Amino acid sequence: MLKMTGLAKVYLTSDVKTQALQPFNLSIEQGEFVAVIGPSGSGKTTFLNIAGLLENHSEGVYELDGKDVSTLSDKHKSAYRNEKIGFVFQSFNLIPELNLYDNIDMPLRYRKFTAKERDERIMKALEQVGLAGRKNHYPTQLSGGQQQRVAIARAIAGSPSVIFADEPTGNLDSKMAQGIMSLLQDINASGTSIIMVTHDNEQAQQAQRIVQIKDGVLSEDAPILAQAIA
Amino acid sequence: MKDLAPIIKTLLKAKASPFLLILQIAITFMVMVNAVNMLSERSKNMARPIGVDETNSFYIQTNLQGESNALGARLDEDLVRLRALPSVQGVTPMSAIPLEAWGRATLINKEPAKVFEYGAYFAVDESVVEVLGLNLIAGENLSVEDVYTLPMDGIDLSTNILITKAVAQSLSPDDWQQAVGMTVYLSNDKPQQVKGVVETMQGPWPLWYGVEFNVISPLREAYNEVRYFVRAKPGLRDEAMEQVLEALLKTPGRMIEKAKTIETLKFEAYQSDRATSKLLIGVCLGLLIVTGLGIYGQARFSVNRRKRQIGTRRALGASKGQVMRFFMLENAVVSLTGLVIGFIAALSLSEQFSQHFGLTPVPLPYLLSGMAALFVLGQLSVSYPALQASRVEPAIATRSA
Ligand SMILES: Nc1ncnc2c1ncn2[C@@H]1O[C@H](COP(=O)(O)OP(=O)(O)O)[C@@H](O)[C@H]1O
Ligand SMILES: [Mg+2]
Numbered sequence: 001m002l003k004m005t006g007l008a009k010v011y012l013t014s015d016v017k018t019q020a021l022q023p024f025n026l027s028i029e030q031g032e033f034v035a036v037i038g039p040s041g042s043g044k045t046t047f048l049n050i051a052g053l054l055e056n057h058s059e060g061v062y063e064l065d066g067k068d069v070s071t072l073s074d075k076h077k078s079a080y081r082n083e084k085i086g087f088v089f090q091s092f093n094l095i096p097e098l099n100l101y102d103n104i105d106m107p108l109r110y111r112k113f114t115a116k117e118r119d120e121r122i123m124k125a126l127e128q129v130g131l132a133g134r135k136n137h138y139p140t141q142l143s144g145g146q147q148q149r150v151a152i153a154r155a156i157a158g159s160p161s162v163i164f165a166d167e168p169t170g171n172l173d174s175k176m177a178q179g180i181m182s183l184l185q186d187i188n189a190s191g192t193s194i195i196m197v198t199h200d201n202e203q204a205q206q207a208q209r210i211v212q213i214k215d216g217v218l219s220e221d222a223p224i225l226a227q228a229i230a
Numbered sequence: 231m232k233d234l235a236p237i238i239k240t241l242l243k244a245k246a247s248p249f250l251l252i253l254q255i256a257i258t259f260m261v262m263v264n265a266v267n268m269l270s271e272r273s274k275n276m277a278r279p280i281g282v283d284e285t286n287s288f289y290i291q292t293n294l295q296g297e298s299n300a301l302g303a304r305l306d307e308d309l310v311r312l313r314a315l316p317s318v319q320g321v322t323p324m325s326a327i328p329l330e331a332w333g334r335a336t337l338i339n340k341e342p343a344k345v346f347e348y349g350a351y352f353a354v355d356e357s358v359v360e361v362l363g364l365n366l367i368a369g370e371n372l373s374v375e376d377v378y379t380l381p382m383d384g385i386d387l388s389t390n391i392l393i394t395k396a397v398a399q400s401l402s403p404d405d406w407q408q409a410v411g412m413t414v415y416l417s418n419d420k421p422q423q424v425k426g427v428v429e430t431m432q433g434p435w436p437l438w439y440g441v442e443f444n445v446i447s448p449l450r451e452a453y454n455e456v457r458y459f460v461r462a463k464p465g466l467r468d469e470a471m472e473q474v475l476e477a478l479l480k481t482p483g484r485m486i487e488k489a490k491t492i493e494t495l496k497f498e499a500y501q502s503d504r505a506t507s508k509l510l511i512g513v514c515l516g517l518l519i520v521t522g523l524g525i526y527g528q529a530r531f532s533v534n535r536r537k538r539q540i541g542t543r544r545a546l547g548a549s550k551g552q553v554m555r556f557f558m559l560e561n562a563v564v565s566l567t568g569l570v571i572g573f574i575a576a577l578s579l580s581e582q583f584s585q586h587f588g589l590t591p592v593p594l595p596y597l598l599s600g601m602a603a604l605f606v607l608g609q610l611s612v613s614y615p616a617l618q619a620s621r622v623e624p625a626i627a628t629r630s631a
Contacts, residue, residue, distance in 0.1 A: 045628050054545055054624040075549045081624075082547020093542040093627055097240040107546040109232045154546070166628045 086155025145176030255568025281430030333434030349443030369426030541626030
């Protein structure tokens, strides 16, 4: 599903050059649950952004569903993110002026769904995260854990093939965090790939695979599918 | 258009800042269309014909000297002398000059003591039509037999008179030509016989609603102050003015109070209008600039404030174009709301103006093109901030900055 070969990322800001990711190889198959761990500032978000088509890589080749992403236009990438990818952010990123229903509707509006189909998808997603009864509430009326559930509902409502989650439990206490984790497990069980950044080793153990990033160097313990290129 | 429903919901939730912008757009529109209407009304007013030969004519205000029973003879001497000048085509004494802002208002009644219409009264001699260059369109011209000479207040006599077409239409709305031969009563209730109708001759007060309602009476007022309306032979106006002044000043004790071309008179008559017009244009431009900047500033602010939200929309699948369209559409909703409110406000302001100041109500094409113009201004003002919004990186969604 996802194949990165010699991929690297360099940030150039005026005179400073940051090698955020050293060249690495990595493939992820459809349906996998991959945890990305590493200390803060090591390049986890950078990796996730590149994988999720939010940012361009500097070197190497990234093939998504067999397509070299560097050939895709902004419009194509946007459409790909919209249809095939779900995002879950550390700080939820819900739109405060819209209620839960409209928040989940937001990415669906860019699809060719009918109003009825959108409604069915929104309600199904809300039910899946256990918040169907609060569809008219606004994000600020919810706890952090509930807001993250809404964000997950927003991510799954469009039936993506993969969900990218950047420290989805980073702003939550451990009880709420566990709720989010089991929700992600359920979603993964139904065939959706999940790539999740976390700083919590215990959470990472719940994934099938663990990718580690340290100072921009990506490595994997076992099974060794990818290797850091020295 | 996909974003329309959420945009409206968001605006309704945000209330204050869009509301202020809506108000500003509404007020700008209301003031602008009414101001433009006034401007066009003014320029239409200025373009109206006085009815006289404007390019070749001038007038002199001067004195007649002697006992009051000798003033008629003095008047004759002046007229004979001036009419003999080679550059002069004609001269008539006038009790007032069109647009001079000085003259006599009069009632124009169909029955004695029953107020029918207001207008202005001009006392002249039989040559008025030729000298002023009036266009006689019905009835007959005044003749020497119609003329009286009096020290003042010829209005107290019954005479044959000329009226303007505006008066004729008012007296006989179905067929204005029927006004010829009618008897009318002026302020003193003496019957006057309508002998002829001239197309136009404006009264003394250009802004008065009765400016076109004028009565021309064949009365030479030999008073110690007179006005001579002089029409020069084509192209000889300035020369004629010199010769006329020279001829008049041959009389000892002569005082020239005024000597002015009709062109100058007309220019001065609308001086304050032009000043007001400039002011109105300035106010409109100012309002447009402030509104444009307001929309621009508000959009810049909202784009900066919503960077993370924009990044999230981009991350969740909005393309650059869709983000740009989102802001354009949001502004269009705000602008249109303001314009609809402004439309209603402009109509009622226009209604007030037409009731209290006799202005014509703002015509619908003005309102519609004003709406279109302001809408375009708004969309242009928002286009740069919208472009900036479209350039927000989707990666912002994951970066906490
Ligand atoms: N837009 C950027 N411009 C320059 N440097 C960046 C940018 N984004 C991230 N970095 C740098 O790249 C490195 C990796 O950052 P990040 O991927 O956010 O780490 P993590 O998510 O693991 O905390 C850091 O040194 C960070 O300062
Ligand atoms: Mg990070």
